[in-house]
Amino acid sequence: MREGGGIVLQAVHHIAIICSDYTESKRFYTEILGLQIIREVYREERDSYKLDLALGDTYVIELFSFPNPPARPSYPEASGLRHLAFTVDDVEKEVARLLAMGVKTEPVRIDPFTEKAFTFFQDPDGLPIELYEEEAAKK
Structure with a gap:
């Protein structure tokens, strides 16, 4: 300690x-x-x-x-682990790759505090996964 x-x-x-x-x-x-x-x-x-x-x-x-296994509620958001997040260099580029593989994503947003781009999509069981851009979003 x-x-x-x-x-x-x-x-x-x-x-x-x-x-x-x-x-x-x-x-x-x-x-x-x-x-x-x-x-x-x-x-x-x-x-x-x-x-x-x-x-x-x-x-x-x-x-x-x-x-x-029992289903875990995700929407509306339930208590517990909210999502899994991965850092990427370019959110827009990775979104294009996901879409090309048939994975739907939410629109890319900009974090108002860090000014970094991010988006969400889901795994096959509906677990929210976030992609978070390391560099500040391009303006």
């Missing part, structure tokens, strides 16, 4: 996502988002797949399948 309280966090280790259609979600996260497979295991005792995915050299997502 550091002085003044609170634990000392170093980084986000991973984000766990339970999907309803493992094959479709695996395709989405690897082929559309371009995450790299680290390992894939089938856990027979749980009738569940676990797919470890990376973005570059960073471990990012654990994708799980379970039989008949």
